[in-house]
Amino acid sequence: MKNLLVRAVLAVVGTAASYLISESNVRADDWGCKVILCLSSPGGPLQYAECRPPIQKLWRELAQGHSFPICSGVGFRASSPAYEPYYCDEGYGLTTRYGDSGREASCISRKSQTVSNRECYSDRAGGILSSRWYWNGSERQCRRYVTRRPHIRSQPHYVDVIIDGIGRQRVWY
Template sequence: MKNLLIGVALAAFGVTPSFYLISGSDARAGEWGCQVILCLSSPGGPTQYAECRPPIQKLWRELAKGRSFPSCSGAGFQASRPGYEPYSCNSGYRLTKRYGDRGLEASCISTTPQTVSNDECYSENRGGSTSPQWRRSGGRVVCQRYVTTRPNVRPQPHYVDVTIDGVGRQRVWY
């Protein structure tokens, strides 16, 4: 397993030793914290390799219990405080939050105006930043507005930002 984890780290940061995470004399790949760091540095994801699944699953369990990120002697990394973001938006949309009748409500709003039914531009109900407007697009005039949709609910809403050797930053969801 040690050779696989070292190979993962080398593949993640290239073969050049200057980007190598851990010096062989200072850290052992058998240490749980060091295993976590090596697995997180995998370009294919932290659980790409079967050997990485147990230490990463243990990491998720420990973080979910409020425990701190594990340490690894000889590795230069930092972990942020745990964060919580239960919602995400599809590409082309940004997450917005506001207080409504049911407390804090989240929605996704398109980053560019989208073409909608012409009936929306003829309607008397206008006003606000998402109001439909006539716009020129592709040589013709179309009705467009910023579209809102429901956000996606993340299966793992908690996260920690990990910075490895001050170079690679990764958000770990659990």
């Protein structure tokens, strides 16, 4: 079944590429059309072995500052390359602040969380009350917004690709 699907994808790539390179259209780069097809795969751009070489070439080209490849006749747009080296776990938002060693990135919980009572203090940090006492039935609990170190991405650069009929996809490289 998998081989049949791979052959179908390759047939579509070949058909799309030959159509897009016809004399009536602007000459399209076959590699660009393969990239678009692989990016539109529901299982991800590297789902099929045949997609790995064009996608890996895409990452190399973008990392060297080259523009996104073209594929005439297919409605798509790509943003300018951007850089986002950090990310947070679900339920946390990325923020930057100035600390002892300059500008620092951190993750802060979107909702206050119950913490140990020794972490409850009443000072104000940046105008925001850092922790508060709450009553949970007959028990007093401390709640505050928790901060954590962010994760570092192995591929921190990205472009947003919008493919007509499929939607927006962020491509990390």
